[in-house]
Amino acid sequence: MMVDLETALPYPFAFDPAKTALVVIDMQRDFIEAGGFGETLGNNVSRLQVIVPTVADLIALCRTKGIDVIHTRECHLPDLSDLPAAKRDRGVPSLRIGDAGPMGRVLVAGEEGANIIPQLAPTAQERVIDKPGKGAFYATRLGDHLAGKGITSLIIAGVTTEVCVQTTMREANDRGFECLLIEDATESYFPAFKAATLEMIRAQGAIVGWTALFSQLKDAWH
Ligand code: C5J
DSSP states (O other): OOEEETTOBSSOEEEOGGGEEEEEEOOBHHHHSTTSHHHHTTOOTHHHHTTHHHHHHHHHHHHHHTOEEEEEEEOBOTTOTTOOHHHHTSSOOSSOTTSEEBTEETTBTTSGGGSBOGGGOOOTTSEEEEESSSSSSTTSSHHHHHHHHTOOEEEEEEEOIIIIIHHHHHHHHHTTOEEEEEEEEEEOSSHHHHHHHHHHHHHHHHSSOEEEOHHHHHHHOO
16 A cells, blocks of 8 residues: 655655555664764764654664565775775875774774664665665666665665765666655764755755655655
């Protein structure tokens, strides 16, 4: 049965749970905890921590409803063969990707910092997509996974709103997915960038997709 989320912006968003997946973007220790990549870039990581309970509630709701829950992690192979110099050398972080930090090598698969925070740990059945880019479709099997399951709509959460979340949502939109971003289940190190991203996603008649609060989704999904 279709769920009609009448309070979504910029206009009601309808989805069929049987054809919908939740994609939780990069809720990793490296972005959310002190000592990780986000902090080495000079960011206040406590800004991202406020969404953790809402993301946990969203994941729990989707698990209860039996929809596919997918987690992504931005990270690189230990030999860094999937890390372009343009990404490694950008900016002046105190630690670069691949350097040894307090949570192991920064943004490297298998290291502590690359793991999803324990509060949002995937179950053994849930797919975890490691991605070398900002978008979750680039150089991953996400598209094949969704096609294999007949998924046409995505509910999206995670960090950071204007970087990996927005890039993934734009990639998904171009691939024909109907996307709903949960406003209080995404966050940025920069409040103005989050606000601008929400606006640009739903501008011009949902040119990239829809947004709604978690409570609105929950109320609509009986
Ligand atoms: C960033 C991300 N911000 N997950 N990554 O570098 O948004």
